[in-house]
Structures are given as structure tokens and as C-alpha cells.
Amino acid sequence: MRARLAAAVLLSALVMAAAGASHDALSQQPSGAGQGSAQPRGKTVSTPLYTVKDGNKVDPKTLLGWKTWRAMACERCHGAEQEGLVGPALVNSLKVLTKEQFHTTIMNGRLEKGMPPFSASQMVQDNWENLYAYLKGRSDGNIKPGHLYPIDGDQRAAQQ
Template identity: 65%
Template structure:
């Protein structure tokens, strides 16, 4: 019995080291939003697509031009805790009782929801400034 206890204790640190890594890799809610930004307004191509999705779907009519909130909540504040899974559920199911439409029929949203998430996360993190964006490699 004592030998098993020692073996278990020896194995536990390895399990605890490996478990969080495997869990994060298999759980998109844990994965970080990936965006690259320079000078606050130059972003990587995917994040630029996210911003263009924001503009094309006119999200600012409810969430404000700077994502500060109007009739809809501030996304700058919400993205401090909102994970990718909850964002996906919200844009593809809506919150009709609160006025948030369901965007599941939008081809643009289907193709770019992760890019939109990255853009909004960058805004919430304070790395992307409000206003027009351009590609990092743009002159």
C-alpha cells in the first residue's frame, strides 16, 4: 500500500503538468484570440477581415462605433471575460429577448466569426485603437 502511494505521488506532478496543456489545446474557449497589431491601427489580414465583418454587418448600430455600447452592451467590457464559445453561441443563436439578432444565416459571419472575435478581443485588450484599420503591410 505504501509503495502505491509513493508511485501515485510521483505520477501526479506529470499529470498536472500535461493536463492543462492538453485541455487548452482541445478547448477553444481556453485558446487565446490571435491577432497582430502595429501602431494600434495596422493589423494582420484575418483581424482586418474581422473588422470588415463588423462594418459590413453594421454591428455598431447597437454596440457603438467604438464598441462602447449603445442599446447593446459594451463589447470592450464584455470581451474581458467573454470566451470564443460564448461569442459563437451569441452570434449564431442571438439573444432575441435582448435585441441581439441571430447571424447564423450570414455567410460573412460563418466565414469570419473567429476573425471578428479576434478584432473585438484586440479592442477589449486595448491593443487595437478605434477607427479605421489597415493591413500591417499597407504603405
């Protein structure tokens, strides 16, 4: 009985020590580290494909790409944060997929993997490059998951 009690006390002490050590390690990280924030607040990133400020304010074309993503319900297969469900994680795929490969994939689908073609969708036909820009920004870590807004602050544009 005494040996069991001693073992339980020792195990509890080890667990508490480990928890304290991990808390100390986390508290020594720079602010925002370990939270997946690839972009500090107030920073604007501009690439040939997209412009993003504060991680959730984007140029008009990228905003249209995000709206296309939402309208086509791509999150049903690829996840709300593009990290994959039954479909692949697009935040990873867009690191290697070229614009042309992306276009071919969304227009023709990947029937063997369960992805339908979207070539019949006028919205996709009109906005596939904007969708690519949005997903590339997510893949690059510059666009945060969640709701996006126009850079100019016009909230009406985000709701259209």
C-alpha cells in the same frame, strides 16, 4: 450688495484656482497619459489571436474581422468604438466572454435582449473567429477605434 460682490469674487477665484490645479495635474502626466492610448507608436503586439502595429495596422484575419464588423453594421447597437449603445459594450464583454460563448451569442443571437441571430449570414459564418480576434484586440486595448489598415501597408487590401 457688497457681500454679494465679495462672494462672486471669491467664487471666481476658487474656480480659477481649481482650473489651474487641474491643468497643472494634466501637464505633469507623461505624454499620452489620459488619452486612452494603450499602445505607444511603433509598437507591435502579437497574440495567438491577432497582431497589431501602431494600434491601427493589423494582420489579414483581424482586418477581415473588422470588415465583418463594418459590413454587418454592428456599431448600430454596440457603438462605433464598441463601448455600447442599446447593445452592451463589447470592449467590456470580451474581457470575460470566451470564444465559444461569443460564437454561440452571434450565431443564436439574444432575442430577449433584441440581438438577432447571424447564423444565416455567410460572411459571419466565414469570419466569426476573425471578428472575435478584432473585438478581443479592442477589448485588450491594443487595437484603436477607427479605420484599420493591413500591417504590410497595402492600402488596397484595406479597401476591399
